[in-house]
Amino acid sequence: MLNVKQLSGGYDPKKPIIKDISFKVEKGQFVGILGPNGSGKSTLIKVISGILAETSGSVLIDGKNRKDYSTKELARKMAVLPQLHAHAFSHSVRETVSIGRYPHQNSWFQTWSKDDEEAVATAMDQTGITQYTDQQLDFLSGGEQQRAFVAQALAQQADLLLLDEPTNHLDIEHQRKLMDMIRHEVVYHDLTVISIFHDMNLASLYCDQLILLENGQISSIGEPHEVLKEKHVMEVYHTKVSSYPHPVMPKPQVTLIPDFQEEGQASMTITSKQIKVKDEFVELQTMFPLKTISSAVHNAGFGWFQSFINRSVDKNYMCENAHEELKQYLEKHGFSPSNTVAMMTAVASKHVVIREYSSQVGSIVVAVTAGVGNAVDVSQAYKRVETTHVGTINTWVFVNGTLTDESFMQAMITATEAKVKALAVENIQDNISNTTATGTSTDSVLIAATQNGPFFEYAGTITGIGKLIGRGVFETTRIALQDYKRAKGVL
Amino acid sequence: MRKIVVGYIVAIFILLLSIWLGISVGSVKVPLSTLWDTEADEMATNILWNIRMPRVLLAGLVGAALAIAGAAFQGLLKNPLADPYTLGVSSGASVGAVMTLFFNISAPILGIFTLPTFSMVGAMLSLFAVIGFAKLVDRTMKMETLILTGIIMSSFLSAVISLMIALTGEELRQIISWLMGSVSMRGWPYVKMVWPFILIGALMLWFNRRELNAMLFGEERAKYLGVNVKRSKLMLLLGGSMLTGSAVAVSGTIGFIGLVVPHMTRLLFGADHRHLLPLSFINGASLLIVCDLVARIIIAPTELPIGVITSFIGAPVFAYIFFRQRRTKGA
Structure with a gap:
């Protein structure tokens, strides 16, 4: 569809802004152009579309050099939408869209045909502005105006659409509507789109291919996951970024990391004394949010939290919607639900075991509540029909240090292995299979790190921090289990 | 669509009504029947055909020329305050006309068209100068920049005219009355002198009506729509200058018609x-x-002088548009 060959050009022929740009776009593709301010994004669009002259190279549209098209022919092949604003005179929406039919009309006489009428109606329908037909453009919101401009470009019925930041100044609802609509045209009507984006994440969600420009040259080109690599983006934008998968879509997202550091955060350490044992729950409140991964009831998964609650409930606690009940409980006790991780246990809060461990690599705090009335041997669990007893081992590990995603996951494994070993040593039995239990059916683990201080790339069992976690969880869990046995009168 | 049809019908009706009033009302009442009544009073016939009719037609031609030129300038420059008068184009045409009249220039090939031709050249030169300078001041050509440039141009050209008048030592009253704008005592020669120019100028604008619509979205977008922007712009500037030049040549500077009429029309029937x-x-x-x-x-x-009346209507409208534009833009 579009073949850009070694294209250079700009405002001044002696100083080309874009240099030696080559890429191909197939029919029915959506290509996003990214790049810092002044990297030549708009200039590239202008040189491709012929508003600015190329100093070298060529642009082929459907195999034919752009220069060999007449202006109107070109306008039927390629619609370009620069950044537009409503102007001094107001047009109705219909008039605005109708102007898109200009290249299809005879120069001298009015020739408004059925095709024109249909194209305008379709374009308005696609962009969802049919209900504004007779309204004046300047009475519409920015998003609606932008849709009218896009409708004007669609009414040109060109196969190739070039857009310059179409979502500029739009809120996310209008961004989504506009991009969904364009994506729909790309997928179902084989429209080919090249669009400049300011927002990398939006481009990643909607584009098949991305082009990252730097100083007028292509820095990288490819599918979003190939272009939006942390290293690429950091080099081009001179900004620390972190890339992560979109929670729902199989597309990468990029977020910046501020250079600005607040004072005082560096001196924060978690100690066992900070964990308070209340009547109904065990609680830790921190000055700064901790990066956390957990299988807790409330706010499981990765997140940043300042309050950590392990709530004791009656062993007959039954609730249809434990999540909602727990949330209300947190609110009632003055915790912000979005800033709190909470677990539940049938073990009384006074039975919590809290211990601190340290070595030359750093320090951790471990807190465990253990109830094993529901102990299960994981290898025999398939023989069970249902759980009948209460009993949960809740394990908290607070690390004074910085963990990577990898070490967070390894810390989970290390803590779990240590717990299993503690159960084996304390000879906790699965009452159904009469084998050694490996846990209970509702165990929770939480790893939280201050994300400052020593850096731990890995947290496997024989790393420095892994050794602390392994030993800490093993010993703490043993004490908690012995305590449980004492309470039950077994010991 | 219906609204537009009504617009045309009403506009034509009002035009016929004004022609009728223009012919019949005055110090001597001339009944409309004089037009076809062969036995009508000789003086009435004389007044009708030799005084009132050419006067009304000339007024109509000049008004039409200035209004359509104003509409095109506003669209082209995306500036609701632009019109031949505020842009200083009328002053340029005046200089051309005054030069022809007072230096008694008569180009042999042009004949009776010498005056409007020089007027048009004056209009064109001042128009290009104003737009060129305004673009130098700021590339986006903000509304105020363009109008200020027009004022600078007008003041300068007025000085040129005053200087020429002082040097020629002619009787001032007549010239000043001409400068204020008037369509009186011109007669048929003047009507014959300008109608071809006004027709051609108006057609040049009309042929670019859809290009004007496209250019309202910016020259860049117009190019993408397949508009030959350079050619259209040139046609519009030439056509506008032609209309202004020929109007000024026969009636002097009549201000604000090109501002008031398009504004009202746009208000009622859109842009x-x-x-x-x-x-x-x-x-x-x-x-x-x-x-x-x-x-x-x-x-x-x-x-x-007719210019007094048009300024009485025009200046407040100018002020109103300026006020509204500034208020809505919040600038």
Whole structure:
């Protein structure tokens, strides 16, 4: 569809802004152009579309050099939408869209045909502005105006659409509507789109291919996951970024990391004394949010939290919607639900075991509540029909240090292995299979790190921090289990 | 669509009404029947055909020319305050006309068209100078920049005219009255002198009506729509200068017609140039015929210069548009 060959050009022929740009776009593709301010994004669009002259190279549209098209022919092949604003005179929406039919009309006489009428109606329908037909453009919101401009470009019925930041100044609802609509045209009507984006994440969600420009040259080109690599983006934008998968879509997202550091955060350490044992729950409140991964009831998964609650409930606690009940409980006790991780246990809060461990690599705090009335041997669990007893081992590990995603996951494994070993040593039995239990059916683990201080790339069992976690969880869990046995009168 | 049809019908009706009033009202009442009644009073026939009719037609032509030129300038420059008068184009045309009149230039090939031709050249030169300078000041050509440049141009050209008048030592009253704008005592030669230019100029604008619509979205977008922007711009500037030049040549500087008429028309029927241009043409004719009538009878037997009347209407409208633009832009 579009073949850009070694294209250079700009405002001044002696100083080309874009240099030696080559890429191909197939029919029915959506290509996003990214790049810092002044990297030549708009200039590239202008040189491709012929508003600015190329100093070298060529642009082929459907195999034919752009220069060999007449202006109107070109306008039927390629619609370009620069950044537009409503102007001094107001047009109705219909008039605005109708102007898109200009290249299809005879120069001298009015020739408004059925095709024109249909194209305008379709374009308005696609962009969802049919209900504004007779309204004046300047009475519409920015998003609606932008849709009218896009409708004007669609009414040109060109196969190739070039857009310059179409979502500029739009809120996310209008961004989504506009991009969904364009994506729909790309997928179902084989429209080919090249669009400049300011927002990398939006481009990643909607584009098949991305082009990252730097100083007028292509820095990288490819599918979003190939272009939006942390290293690429950091080099081009001179900004620390972190890339992560979109929670729902199989597309990468990029977020910046501020250079600005607040004072005082560096001196924060978690100690066992900070964990308070209340009547109904065990609680830790921190000055700064901790990066956390957990299988807790409330706010499981990765997140940043300042309050950590392990709530004791009656062993007959039954609730249809434990999540909602727990949330209300947190609110009632003055915790912000979005800033709190909470677990539940049938073990009384006074039975919590809290211990601190340290070595030359750093320090951790471990807190465990253990109830094993529901102990299960994981290898025999398939023989069970249902759980009948209460009993949960809740394990908290607070690390004074910085963990990577990898070490967070390894810390989970290390803590779990240590717990299993503690159960084996304390000879906790699965009452159904009469084998050694490996846990209970509702165990929770939480790893939280201050994300400052020593850096731990890995947290496997024989790393420095892994050794602390392994030993800490093993010993703490043993004490908690012995305590449980004492309470039950077994010991 | 219906609204537009009504617009045309009403505009034509008003035009016919103003022509009728323009012909019949005055110090001597001339009944309309004089037009076809062969046995009508000789003096009435004389007044009708030799005084009132050419006067009304000239007023109509001048009004139409200024209004359509104003509409095109506004669209092209995306500036609601642009019109031949505020842009200083009328002053440029005046300089051309004054030079022809007072240096008694007569180009042999041009014949009776010498005056409008020089006027048009003056209009064109001043137009290019104003737009060129305004673009130098700021590339986006903000509304105020363009109007200020027009004022600078007008002041300078007025000084040029004053200097020429002082040097020639002619009787001032007549010249000043001409400068204030008037369509009185011109007769048929003047009508014959300008109508071809006005027709050609108006057609040049009309053929670019859809290009004007496209250019409202910016020259860049217009190019992407397949508009030959360079050619259209040149046609519009030439056509506008032609209309202004020929109007000024026969009637002097009559201000604000090109501002008031397109503004009112746009308010009622929208900014679509396919209709804005022809409607402004018709309404401009009607308005100037009526203004001329008022100028004739308001302090009869003395006649006011027509420019006084148009400025009385035009200046407040100018102020209103300026106020509204600034308020809505929040600038």
